[in-house]
Amino acid sequence: MAAVAHFCVVGHPNKGKSSIVSTLTENDTVQVGAVSGTTRQADSFSFSADQQLLLTLTDTPGFQRARQVLAWLQAEAVAPHQRADRVRAFLATAEHRQRFPDEVELLTPVMQGAGIIYVTDAAGPVSASDLAEMEILRWTGQPRMAVINPMAGTAHQQEWRQTLNQYFQWVRVFDPMNAQLDSRLQLLRAMNELAEPAQQAAIERLITHLQRREPDRMKHDAQQLAAYWCEQMTRTLDEQARMLGESPEAALHRQLNQAEQTQFQLWLKQSGYQRLALETQPDWVKDFNQLMNTEHWSFWGLTSKELLIVSGAAGAAAGSLLDLGTGGASLLLGAVTGGLVGTAGGWLVSKQKPGSRLALPGVKTKRLIGPVRHPNFPFVVMARGLSFLQQLKSRTHARRDALELQVNASTWSQAEQVRLLGWARQLQSNKWNVKSQQALEAWILSQSYPDERI
Template structure:
C-alpha cells in the first residue's frame, strides 16, 4: 500500500511555516505565533478527505545551527550520490541529539521519506546561514520545493528566487494568510511534479477539493434557505415562555433570533474546520449586545428609508399582479395598483418605525397568543445579507487566519429585482403561502448569488497564482 504524499515544512524560525501547514491541511488548531520558536517539536498534521489521509505535513522547529551542521557534513569528501548517507551518519551520532536538537528533529522525518517545503519570508538578504540550510536540504536527496511567504511588503523576492532555484526543484510564492482554493490548487499542482510517486495523489486531491466545493455550495444553500425561513417566520407562544422571564416577550424573541444567528455561524465554522473562528458581527457595534435586532443600524445591512419605500412598493405591485392573473384580468390591473400603494405605504410606515428602547415593532399575532414574526420589511433583507456575508467570509478564509470575522456587506448591493423577490418570499412565508417550490427557488437563488460572489473573488486570485 503506497503512502500518501508527506512533506516536512522547514526553514528559519518565524518565517510562517506553521501558517502554511495550517492552511494546507485546513486545521486551525495549528499553533501560530509572532514570537520566534512557537514550534518546538516536529509535529505531524494530516489532511483527510472522505475519511482518508490524502496529505501529511510535519511542522518542524527552524534551523538554529545550520552552518555548524554543514561544516560537520563537509569534513568528509563524499560523492553527490552518497550525501544522503552522510546525513544519516550525522543523525546516528549520539551527541548530535543534544548538540543540534532542532536540526535532528527536522532532518529525521525527511530522511524517513518526506519531501521538503522550505519556507522563507524573503525579508532580508540571503545570508550564509540561509545558504547552509539550503545546502543541507540538497544533501538529503529528497523532493523539495521552496516557498516565499510574503509576510511583509519589504522583501527581496528576486534575489531569493535566483538563489533558491539553485537548490530546489520548484520555487513558488505562497501567502497562507490569503490563499483560498485556486492558490492551494496551484501549489498542489507544483508539488505533484516533484516526484512521480505522488503525482496521481496530489492531482486527485486538487480535483477532490473542487468537487467538495461544489457539494458544499449545494449544502450551504439549503442550510441558509432553511435558516432564513425560520428567522422570518419565527414566533414564540406566550403561554410557553420561560416562567422566570424578566424581560418583555419582545426582548425574548429578539434574544432567540440573535441566538439562532450565532448558532448558524458556529455550525458552518465547525463544518468547515474553523472551530476557533470568532464572529465580530459588526465593527461599529458593541460586541456584548444583541446584534441582529439593532434596528437603528439596520441600514448597514438592509435598505435606507427611500430605498425601502421603493422596494416594498415593488413587492406589493408584484403581489397585486399575481392577484390580477388569478382573476383572469377581470380587475383591469386594479390589484397591481392597489398592491403597489399598500406595499409602498407599508414600507414607508415600517421604515419610520425606529423603536428606540422599546420593541413594539415586534407585532403580536391577531389573538395575542404569540410574539412575532417580525413584520418590518427590512428584516428579511438584513437576515439574508448577514447570513450570506459570514458564509462567504468563512468560505474564503484560510485556516491560518485567526482574526475576527467582521461583517461588512449589505442588501443594498443587490439588484432591485433581487430585493423585491426576497420581500415577496417573506410575505408568502408569513402568510402561510409557502410551498416546497418556493423553498427550492430560495435555495437556488442563494446558490447562484453565492457562486457569483465567490467566482469573482476566486478568479481574481487565480490570475495572481503561479499555475
C-alpha cells in the same frame, strides 16, 4: 491503496511554515505565532477525504545553527552519492540531540522519506545562514521545493528566486494567509510533480476532491441559508418560553440571536474550524422597548397603514409587491444600503392575532410572540447570513484573528429587494411551496458566488 504523500515543511524560524501547514491541511489547531520559535518540535498534520488519508505535512522547528551543522557535514570529504549517509550519521550522533535539537527534529522526518518544502519570506537579502540551510537540504537527497511566503514584502524576491533555483526543483510564491482555492491547487500540483511516483495518486485524488467539493459546498450552504432564513421569517415564541423576569420582546430577541449563532457555528464546523472566534453584533435586533406597543406585545406585524407604505395596498400578497411606489423603494433601499441592515430599526406592531383560530373551548389561548413582519427584517437576516458565508469562504485556516461579521448587501437591486420581501410575505401567509424554496436557494447561490459557475 495509494501511498500517503508526505512533505516536511522546513526553513528559518518565523517565515510562515506553520501557516502553510494550517492552510493546506485546513486545520486551525496548528500553532501559528509571530514570535520566533513557536514550533519547538516536529508535529504532523494530515488531510483526509472520504475516510482516506491523502496528505501529511510535518511542521518543524526552524533552523537555528545551520552553519555549524553544515561545517560538521563537510568536515569529512564524501562523494555526492554519500552525502545522504553523512546526514544520517549526523542524526545518529547522540550528542547532536542536545547540541542541535532543532536541526535534529527537522531533519529526522526528511531522512525517513518525506519530501521537502523550504519556506522563506524573501524580505531581506540571502544570508550565509540561508545558504547553509539550502545546502544541508541538498545533502539529504530528498525531492524538494521552495515556497516564497510574501508575509514581509518582496523587496529581494528576484535575488531569492535566482538563488533558490540552484537548490530546488520547484520555486513557488504562496501566501497562506490569503490563498484561495486556485492558489492552493497550483501549489498542490507542484507538489505532485515533486512527489515520488507512489505518492502522486494521493495528491491527484486530493486535488480532484477539492475541485468537486467546492460546488457541492456552495449548493449545500445555499440550502442551509434558505432553510435558516425561512425559519427566522416564521419564528414564533410561546409566552411560556420566556425566562423569569424576561420581557416578551427580549425573549424573541434572544431566540433570534440564538438561532443565528447556532447556524453560524454550524457553518464554521462544516468548514473545519475548531478554534475560530466569531464576533457578531449581539444587538442586531434592538430598540424593542422604545418601538413595541406593550398593549399588543403578543403579535409582531405591520399595521395596515405601514404595510401600505411598503406594498401599495393593505395586506398585499407577494405578487402585488412588484407595484412598489417611490416611497416603498426608498424605504427598502435605505434598509439595505444605508446602515440599518445591521440594526433592524423601525419595528412595528400589528393587532392581528395569528393562532387564535386554534383556540378550543375551555382552553386558554396561547399568547405568541412573532413572527416579525417588519419589511426590513428579511433583508437583515439574509444580509447577515450571506455576508458571513462570503467572509468564511475568503478566509484561510492560517488566520488567527476573530471573524468579525461585516454586513454587506449594497449590490442588491430594487427588483431583488422586492423579490426577497415577496418570499417573506409568502412564508408568513402560509403560501410557501417547493417551487418557492427552490427559487430562493437559486437566488442565494447567485448572490453568494456571483462569479462562480455552479
